[in-house]
Amino acid sequence: MSRWPYVFFAAACFYIMIGVCWGMYMGISHDHATSPGHAHLNLLGFVSLSIMGGFYALLGKETPTWIVGANFGLMNLGVCLLAPALFLLLSQRVEPAQVVPVFMIGEVSILLGFLAFGAAVIGGLRRTGRAKAGSLKVAIA
Template sequence: MGIRLIKISAVYFAIGVCLGLYMSMTHVFTFTPVHVHINLLGWTALTLAGILYHLFPHIAETKTAKAHFWLHNVGLPAMMIGLAFVVSGNEAFIPLTALGGTLVTLAVLVFAWNVLKNLKQV
């Protein structure tokens, strides 16, 4: 689970950096919220979770770890696609953004629960 999260975080990092490069080249910064969220919730958060899961494999083997992975990686793309449309002026995508954001929030809460419940001092 740890390595899987680190690998997918690298994909989010590449997407976030490419989006940042596009915005800087075009001088159009409409997608700044998308860029920031992809880098923070995709790259940074998932890398750190992946490192924790790698260092403490017993917490990576839980059902909550699997739930965290899937909630986060379904929710984040949904939220980012919805947010990209919303900041472009298409408010019909607000529900998709909200749904994705809710899934990511649940993922973070599941992750926190997993760490608090299962990570113990040896």
């Protein structure tokens, strides 16, 4: 098996550790103003990367490495930009105009990461369809 699933799961573990600490901080401080950022970190960083890692481990084994690498890089860039920007904005530590460029890059990166994942899923579906069609021809002959 490729190392890529492990890389996705390692990144997901890193993000959930940060997310749990962030949640503990909110609970201790009774300040939940940054909870949308906390939720984005957990959903995009932990849940999405875990699902992607599971896909590549189970079904995406024949996905071209460049698609998997692009998926990983784009998602991580987006999470690393978006979560801190949300924290800074929601905690009112910066003016909105100061983080708009960071949001734009992070959001586009996340979108492109999901497009790369979609390409991997569709590519796997097409490969599976071709394999079944080939086995059907052999069975008929």
